[in-house]
Amino acid sequence: MTVTAELSQESLLRGYRTMRTIRDFEERLHIEIANAQIPGFVHLYAGEEAVAAGVCSHLSDEDWVSSTHRGHGHAIAKGCDVKGMMAEIYGRATGLCKGKGGSMHIADFRRGMLGANGIVGGGPPLICGVGLSAKVRRSGQVGVAFLGDGASNQGTFLESLNLSAIWKLPVVFVVENNGYGEATGQSYHQAVEDIAKRADGFGLPGVTVDGNDYFAVAEAAGIAIGRARAGHGPTLLECKTTRFFGHFEGDTQTYRDPNEAAEARASRDCLVAFRARVTDAGLLAGAALDAIDVEIAQLIDESVAEALAAPWPDVSELSTDVYIKY
């Protein structure tokens, strides 16, 4: 995708705002967790923003995404309320899921966010169902399953490739290949370099792109989502990227060279690259981006302050929402 072409100013600003929101959200969580303000296991998405933002730039509230344990970025890109997310991660009653779900289970069905998922590989079958639903109802909706390189070895995902191919489902599988499943490197956990290669054995197209490049992701995702919407079936889209933080907050990361993440931050930061490209091409003024930076910084500040001030769920909530009716 040439930067100058096709993308409207509005869409560029939206892409940048999404990535900036995710980045600030995650960087702030990193600090708050170090301050022991946040309970449980938290997996940060910083470094991978271009994937969620680029893919979701083609989706509306009617479309669905399934997410992973590393789900904040997908939720933000899909339009979930940032304050509701923050309160959820703090376990408060005002959270998007009333504090019952936490970081690993953020969902918002009104935004087509089918949920972060604590089960690696849990999402792809669900997204096949979204695609099936769209197809049966002829609704024109599309489903996108995000998953990791580690998850690409899970049977649930591999079965989903086959199912979506034979039913020509309007879905896209986006593999965020950040080189690691927890502490295990991709070169150990699979014997192929490009995960997109797996598509061929199931009869769907597979594409690999630079996941740090918003434009590359958006272009490839646009083609895949367009194919899906037009009824031409699924695509496997692999985005190579790097996570800036550990697998979870608290991870000592002794499995990777400390320079690895530092280098990615220095040379492959999607936000830096985006800014350089749009300003160089004269598409956006630096000031417009600066304004977003200020706005988001404030949003995140408010989110944390409001979450901290919010009430805990009442103990009566313990056994509500198990069933709609029992």
Added chain:
Amino acid sequence: MTVTAELSQESLLRGYRTMRTIRDFEERLHIEIANAQIPGFVHLYAGEEAVAAGVCSHLSDEDWVSSTHRGHGHAIAKGCDVKGMMAEIYGRATGLCKGKGGSMHIADFRRGMLGANGIVGGGPPLICGVGLSAKVRRSGQVGVAFLGDGASNQGTFLESLNLSAIWKLPVVFVVENNGYGEATGQSYHQAVEDIAKRADGFGLPGVTVDGNDYFAVAEAAGIAIGRARAGHGPTLLECKTTRFFGHFEGDTQTYRDPNEAAEARASRDCLVAFRARVTDAGLLAGAALDAIDVEIAQLIDESVAEALAAPWPDVSELSTDVYIKY
């Protein structure tokens, strides 16, 4: 494999005897079941004999195979006692598994037969374990997992491709592609024609051969098993074949053209082809094969007669063998 080369007379006779034993075993079961002599669900292997026989021609008692619901052929090819198998299928105390397993669970650990398996896709992970065991113990053993085209869509199998590839396990996955998973044709249940193609996405070699041709199977299996034994890792070997009977005994087969099986019997019968090739090439005399035919016919007669005369398991067996010690 040129018919004239490599294969000793002894090995040719063994291959023929194996195929003939399987065929007669299955044809006889077909009759006995029609006579309501045999309890439960039975899946016949007739038509696919060249696969089991060709592959197992390279295996010894020390090697292991995992099998499927359609397991009689694999068990016979792996050297299980035919009379014990027949008694098992009749549910008698003299059966290989004391009558507790039946057709779908025939096993004999002394012959490296890890069991027929009622769960589609149950075997491949187990065979990875056999390969791991062989590798850790440096025993030189090889493991072979038989599975169907239908099973090739099961996550357990697809995960096993990856696991065996990264660990370079001494195993072979033999897909018996008979064109159907129960009543569902392959062209519906998967979007690729050659299942062997799936190997590529996991980093192991994939090969497709004519599964009705004993020599083609034996040659390809020899290469794959040789690779495994030499420490070069797994292979996916697809054998295209046809089952002569229904999915299970009782199947009306209205999903396939009646000519399909008839034509396979007429033009692609592995036993007929084998006989023609070895006699044409002057490697074996027809009389030697005729003698085997007579011998096997008698063996099957005896097996049925002995099974029918055998005692039922004693009710005290109901709760034995659950644990080694409890």
Added chain:
Amino acid sequence: MARKLSFLLAINEAMHQEMARDERVIILGEDIAGGAGGSAGNDEAWGGALGATQGLKTKYPHRVLDTPISESAFIGAAVGAAASGLRPIAELMFVDFMGVCFDQIFNQAAKFRYMFGGNAITPVVIRTMYGAGLRAASQHSQTLYPLFTHIPGLKVVVPSSPYDAKGLLITAVRDDDPVIFFEHKAMYELEGDVPEESYSIPFGEANIVREGGDVTVVAIGRMVQHALQAAETLAAEGIQIEIVDPRTTSPLDEETIYESVESTGRLVVVDEAHPRCSFASDVAALVAQNAFDALRAPIRMVTSPHSPVPFSPALEDVFVPSPERIAAAVRDVLGAKSGSRR
């Protein structure tokens, strides 16, 4: 209601009626139609492994989908479709196959509503065959509803007659929560009165299948039939048992069980499952906790043994709780002055 229908056809009729009523109902599973991709060009060759989905594909070609052998993918797809606007009925051919797809059932479907703070609806029905009796051996004969009953967020239905099967399946399809619907494969040919019109039977309401004042027998699924047989033998001996069929294990109609035990003072629970952490133990424990003072004798559980299901007819026939064993347990709790060790 003079019309007789088999258990199998009662289930089939429920699906026909619900598909006609609501176009959001779809059906998916292995060979539920059968024949797709086959050389006969016949897209409905089977209508299900044992015929429960007959005629549906022909009538609703786009809403009835055969699946590959990929239970995780297609059960998960049913769950995802339920979350996004459809009301799928997925068929897990034998419940024994749950081990390859349980995650989509117990961690996804069952938990969505709770984890997401009430922000989800997942109206999926999973129909599945269970039970021993067809000489199908260890991996095709299990009962397993206790495993599903344990999981919050699932509803579990185990019908015992053609009438109940139809009415409960219709309720299941209309229910907004995930429902697991258990069909005993040895009951498919059982005939009974089944009205032609559509009707529904509420979940969590036990059926007193037979009244009697001497002993309460709680039984479910095929065991209700065995209890009825035992009742006849016992009646001839002057013993009247009251048979309570909870119909759904989750939700469970505890009140009806307690009331019956309060009137009889004696309880036998019959369950085709293995004994440990079973439905039998569940009911026995609830009564020992909540209706203890009514008990005049030890509770007796009649279950299958703690062993896999054997293949040989000689063994399988003694595996399943028989009318004789039920009758013996009833006599036992009537005669028993003290709780003897098993």
Added chain:
Amino acid sequence: MARKLSFLLAINEAMHQEMARDERVIILGEDIAGGAGGSAGNDEAWGGALGATQGLKTKYPHRVLDTPISESAFIGAAVGAAASGLRPIAELMFVDFMGVCFDQIFNQAAKFRYMFGGNAITPVVIRTMYGAGLRAASQHSQTLYPLFTHIPGLKVVVPSSPYDAKGLLITAVRDDDPVIFFEHKAMYELEGDVPEESYSIPFGEANIVREGGDVTVVAIGRMVQHALQAAETLAAEGIQIEIVDPRTTSPLDEETIYESVESTGRLVVVDEAHPRCSFASDVAALVAQNAFDALRAPIRMVTSPHSPVPFSPALEDVFVPSPERIAAAVRDVLGAKSGSRR
């Protein structure tokens, strides 16, 4: 035995000692070493998600294998390796992940010996983390041992102290049947006396953790710790409870439970699992069947509720059975003249 060790390190030590003793013991699981294929060239970066397998890879590089995220394949591989000459310890990181691999456990490992007529040996151990308390939410906090206890062919171990954890894990590795070994993640830091030398604790032998004549409290795993806390509160009130820890749910030492109930006449069962078809209901039912005459009051079950595990600390803290709830149940069975409804 003055040496103190944490629950985590007790488990770690058992594995070190068994790997040294028997070279057929191998260990496999996700990130049990950690670091393979990483840019640091460090093949043991983690030693397990929470550190239970520390030091093993370094010591036994060829017998400790990190796996891809493919639970069916690697748990199945452990089963297949057990059937063919090794004695694997597989780690299923969280028991919540059983849903993607249960088939290899309950239909394969558990049934081989029976289905194959005694013609198999499958000495596999599956270690797994369970339980609430770490704010890990619905899919990483479940208990689930009732599901495994239900299955014939499996042995199920749920240790409650560092001492038991080491001795029971050593027994598990030496046992010839498939064993599921449950480790409570909130207990890893618990310290206790653990001898340095190798020792084993037999399966199916309950431990009377505390003697007392008023009420029998059967508890397992982390609930033993909570019962011990309740015992202190109650002792101050003059109530002496006897705490029976079965240590293994399968096999279950029924005799010790019955003997205790015969001496106290009262039973409270504490189980971190959900209530339905649970271990609590299992023990309660067995007592109501086999030691009924000893009972002088209704049995009380103290369990987690029939709802998924919530994330928020405000909710999770009231989810797990607390010492207070246990104490209340004990007072209840002592005071109770009649069984009141829940």
